[in-house]
Amino acid sequence: MAKKKTTAYVCSDCGSDYSKWQGQCGDCNAWNTISEIRLGPAVSTSGGRVGYSGAVSASIQTLADIDLSALPRFSSGTQEFDRVLGGGLVPGSAILVGGNPGAGKSTLLLQTMCFLAGQMPALYVTGEESLQQVAMRAHRLGLPTDKLQMLSETSVENIIIAAEQHKPKVLVVDSIQTTHLADIQSAPGSVSQVRESAATLTRFAKQTGTVLLLVGHVTKDGSLAGPKVLEHMIDCSILLEGSHDSRYRTLRGQKNRFGAVNELGVFAMTEQGMKEVKNPSAIFLSRGKEVNSGSAVMVVWEGTRPLLVELQALVDDSMGGHPKRVAVGLDQNRLAMLLAVLHRHGGLMVGDQDVFINVVGGVKVLETSADLALLLSVVSSFRDTPLPRDLVVFGEVGLSGEIRPVPSGQERLSEAAKHGFTRAIVPRANAPRDPIKGLEVVVVDKLIQAIDALG
Numbered sequence: 001m002a003k004k005k006t007t008a009y010v011c012s013d014c015g016s017d018y019s020k021w022q023g024q025c026g027d028c029n030a031w032n033t034i035s036e037i038r039l040g041p042a043v044s045t046s047g048g049r050v051g052y053s054g055a056v057s058a059s060i061q062t063l064a065d066i067d068l069s070a071l072p073r074f075s076s077g078t079q080e081f082d083r084v085l086g087g088g089l090v091p092g093s094a095i096l097v098g099g100n101p102g103a104g105k106s107t108l109l110l111q112t113m114c115f116l117a118g119q120m121p122a123l124y125v126t127g128e129e130s131l132q133q134v135a136m137r138a139h140r141l142g143l144p145t146d147k148l149q150m151l152s153e154t155s156v157e158n159i160i161i162a163a164e165q166h167k168p169k170v171l172v173v174d175s176i177q178t179t180h181l182a183d184i185q186s187a188p189g190s191v192s193q194v195r196e197s198a199a200t201l202t203r204f205a206k207q208t209g210t211v212l213l214l215v216g217h218v219t220k221d222g223s224l225a226g227p228k229v230l231e232h233m234i235d236c237s238i239l240l241e242g243s244h245d246s247r248y249r250t251l252r253g254q255k256n257r258f259g260a261v262n263e264l265g266v267f268a269m270t271e272q273g274m275k276e277v278k279n280p281s282a283i284f285l286s287r288g289k290e291v292n293s294g295s296a297v298m299v300v301w302e303g304t305r306p307l308l309v310e311l312q313a314l315v316d317d318s319m320g321g322h323p324k325r326v327a328v329g330l331d332q333n334r335l336a337m338l339l340a341v342l343h344r345h346g347g348l349m350v351g352d353q354d355v356f357i358n359v360v361g362g363v364k365v366l367e368t369s370a371d372l373a374l375l376l377s378v379v380s381s382f383r384d385t386p387l388p389r390d391l392v393v394f395g396e397v398g399l400s401g402e403i404r405p406v407p408s409g410q411e412r413l414s415e416a417a418k419h420g421f422t423r424a425i426v427p428r429a430n431a432p433r434d435p436i437k438g439l440e441v442v443v444v445d446k447l448i449q450a451i452d453a454l455g
Contacts, residue, residue: 035191095214099218108273122169127175159201195229242269300369326357345448357378372425376454
């Protein structure tokens with residue numbers, strides 16, 4: 001009897017399929033575009049129990065018949081983790097946790113699982129470390145070790161068999177790059193293995209109501225390794241970031257079907273593990289007593305809360321024929337655009353100067369509310385005149401020099417006043433409806449007005 005074909009090799013450019021892998025597609029002549037895909041098994045329509053690989057029968061409903069009650073959630077034990085997740089863990093959800101090696105992914109998840117194991121069945125599957133290594137970390141961190149179930153396995157089939165026997169409410173697989181399916185010939189970590197392993201585990205989580213936490217690696221540019229379809233399969237994608245020379249880690253949500261995107265959680269790596277930071281603004285504003293030029297404080301909006309961050313600029317004479325434009329934590333292309341606006345509408349020429357921008361604390365600012373703070377810090381460094389220590393700035397700068405409003409202006413000003421700031425330069429449309437006690441708000445319409453407000 002002929003063996004049934006379970007895999008195929010398909011060109012990602014033209015779609016031609018082959019019986020085995022080859023370097024070049026014979027139809028479109030493209031190189032390294034042929035990858036292995038898994039052919040789905042035929043679904044039986046006869047009676048009997050349907051396993052994790054089968055189809056789930058569902059009844060058709062109208063929108064009016066759908067239950068609108070809130071999604072059941074339970075806490076992970078850490079408020080910052082819950083904030084990034086949108087309020088807690090949702091049963092049946094698949095969550096992908098990525099980060100650089102040594103960022104603390106395994107430590108954070110081990111702490112979470114040890115907490116949850118005291119309340120519900122929890123299973124931690126490790127494919128990268130031995131059980132002894134995980135146990136040593138748990139003892140070093142002082143975590144409770146009498147409830148959490150552990151399994152050292154890389155086979156997806158065996159993981160699902162163990163999960164069906166123990167029926168955990170929360171399942172961690174560390175990491176998805178080490179898992180493999182028996183009927184796929186490629187090595188673990190390949191595109192086909194990662195895609196199919198994640199699809200099988202996610203399907204199991206959806207059908208059983210299990211919270212699935214997958215650990216993922218990242219590439220050199222900081223994006224999650226593996227096929228892009230991996231991020232489409234899961235419900236929530238979060239990234240743990242942090243440099244080796246800093247004890248602070250930021251947990252940022254990149255995709256979340258059950259909460260806000262770009263939510264930010266801050267942790268401190270200590271000898272007792274990952275400790276949540278209740279007031280992140282106090283960390284990013286840890287400035288020295290001496291006031292230096294080129295430093296400005298801005299209020300950025302991260303997910304559902306404001307965050308005060310210090311931005312530093314250094315403007316210096318260029319030693320070469322091509323002035324440098326370097327931005328750390330901000331978009332470098334936007335820096336070049338804003339410097340052109342500063343020249344045209346602010347009357348300040350820095351075309352022959354090297355300009356360096358840095359967001360203190362390693363925070364990556366993704367919104368345009370930092371435009372005004374960036375330009376005022378450049379003006380401060382160029383003139384070698386420090387900005388007032390109690391000044392906070394935010395606003396988007398347009399190409400014609402206008403200062404555009406940003407969302408949640410009232411909340412940003414309230415957060416600044418809470419941290420002792422007494423003066424703010426903001427867009428006119430973000431002026432508070434009611435005066436904020438102890439805070440003088442200067443509203444501006446044009447960039448030149450903001451520069452003149454510095455005195």
